[in-house]
Amino acid sequence: MYISNGIAVFILVFHLKFIQDMTKASANGTNIPEHIMSLHPYFGFDVQRNVTARVGSTAFLQCKVEQLGDKSVSWIRKRDLHILTAGVLTYTSDERFQVIRADRSDRWTLQIKFPQLRDSGIYECQVNTEPKMSMAFRLNVVEAKAVIPGPSDIYVKQGSEVVLTCVVSQGPHELGQIFWLRGKQMIDPKTRYHLNDIFEYPDRITISTESGDVLQSRLTISTARLSDSGNYSCMPTNAEGTSAIVHVINGEFPAAMQRGCASNNINLSILLYILSLSLLIQYLNRILSTFIVLHVISSHRNPIIHDTPYQFQLGFTRLPALLDASSSSSSAAAAAAAAPTAKSSALNLR
Structure with missing residues (x-):
C-alpha cells in the first residue's frame, strides 16, 4: 500500500x-515543440527547401517527417497538382522521378534524374493527416556553363603575357572546382616537366581561383613562347566546359587580334583581287581586239599580207567572232572605197 x-x-x-x-x-x-504537445506527425525544418541543380545532373528534395505513425507521405508537383509518389510507390509514367527512403528513416527524398529546365518549380511534401499537412520545396534547374570572356581565338605577340579567365556564374550551391587543360593534358603549375617536353613552362604559369556568387579561375602565362600556342580548355566539375585557342605570333601583329577582323581583311583582299583581275581582262580584251581589227584591215589593203585565221581566246570571249565582224567591216570599207573609182572610170569611157 x-x-x-x-x-x-x-x-x-x-x-x-x-x-x-x-x-x-x-x-x-x-x-x-510540437512533438511534446501532441503525438501527431510534424515536419522537420532542418532540410534544404530551396534546391538548385544543373541540367543533366540528379536533383534531390528531402522531406523530413517525425512521428509519422500510420500516415503516408506523398510528393506533389504544384504546377499541375500531379501526384508523383505516394509512400514508396511512384505514380507517374516519368521514370526520372523516384522516392528514396532508408528503412525506418524519417526522410522521404524525391529523386529527379536528368532534370531539365522545365522541371523547375514548386514541389510539395504532403502527409495525409486531417487536415492535410504540406511543406513546399523549390527546385531551380539551371544550365550551368563556363565562359571565357572575349574572342575564341586570341592572338598575342611572342614575349607578352597571356591571361585566360574562366567564369561559372550559374550552378548548384556547391560550384566545385575548375581545371585547365592544354589539348588533352591537364595544366598543373606544380608539375615539373622534362626539358624536351614542348609543354614546358612550370615557372611561367600561375592559376588563381576565386569563389563567391560566381566561380572564377584565371590562367596566366608570362613571357609567351611560340610553343605555348594551342587549345586551352576550362573544365569545371559542376558545369559544362569551354575553350579558347591561343596563337602566339612572332611578328608585329596587334595583341589579342580577333579572327573576325582577320577574316574581314582576307575577304576584302579577295574582293579587290577579283575586281582588279576583271578590269585587267576587260582592258586586255580591248587592246587585243583593236590589234586584230587593225591587222585584218591592213591585210585586206596590202596584197602581200595574207589573211590568217586567228584562234585566240581570252577569258570567256572568243576572238574568231571578232575576226568575222572585222572582216565584214573591212569588206564594206573596201567596197565603199572602190565605188568612186568605178564611177570615174565610167565617166572616162563616155
Missing part, C-alpha cells in the same frame, strides 16, 4: 513539474 501511494505521489509531482515548465515556456515566449 505504501508503495502504491509513493508511485501516485511521484506521478503527481512529475505532472505538476511538467505544467510548471510549460507555463514558464509560454511566459517567456518560447515555442513549445
Whole structure:
C-alpha cells in the first residue's frame, strides 16, 4: 500500500513539474515543440527547401517527417497538382522521378534524374493527416556553363603575357572546382616537366581561383613562347566546359587580334583581287581586239599580207567572232572605197 501511494505521489509531482515548465515556456515566449504537445506527425525544418541543380545532373528534395505513425507521405508537383509518389510507390509514367527512403528513416527524398529546365518549380511534401499537412520545396534547374570572356581565338605577340579567365556564374550551391587543360593534358603549375617536353613552362604559369556568387579561375602565362600556342580548355566539375585557342605570333601583329577582323581583311583582299583581275581582262580584251581589227584591215589593203585565221581566246570571249565582224567591216570599207573609182572610170569611157 505504501508503495502504491509513493508511485501516485511521484506521478503527481512529475505532472505538476511538467505544467510548471510549460507555463514558464509560454511566459517567456518560447515555442513549445510540437512533438511534446501532441503525438501527431510534424515536419522537420532542418532540410534544404530551396534546391538548385544543373541540367543533366540528379536533383534531390528531402522531406523530413517525425512521428509519422500510420500516415503516408506523398510528393506533389504544384504546377499541375500531379501526384508523383505516394509512400514508396511512384505514380507517374516519368521514370526520372523516384522516392528514396532508408528503412525506418524519417526522410522521404524525391529523386529527379536528368532534370531539365522545365522541371523547375514548386514541389510539395504532403502527409495525409486531417487536415492535410504540406511543406513546399523549390527546385531551380539551371544550365550551368563556363565562359571565357572575349574572342575564341586570341592572338598575342611572342614575349607578352597571356591571361585566360574562366567564369561559372550559374550552378548548384556547391560550384566545385575548375581545371585547365592544354589539348588533352591537364595544366598543373606544380608539375615539373622534362626539358624536351614542348609543354614546358612550370615557372611561367600561375592559376588563381576565386569563389563567391560566381566561380572564377584565371590562367596566366608570362613571357609567351611560340610553343605555348594551342587549345586551352576550362573544365569545371559542376558545369559544362569551354575553350579558347591561343596563337602566339612572332611578328608585329596587334595583341589579342580577333579572327573576325582577320577574316574581314582576307575577304576584302579577295574582293579587290577579283575586281582588279576583271578590269585587267576587260582592258586586255580591248587592246587585243583593236590589234586584230587593225591587222585584218591592213591585210585586206596590202596584197602581200595574207589573211590568217586567228584562234585566240581570252577569258570567256572568243576572238574568231571578232575576226568575222572585222572582216565584214573591212569588206564594206573596201567596197565603199572602190565605188568612186568605178564611177570615174565610167565617166572616162563616155
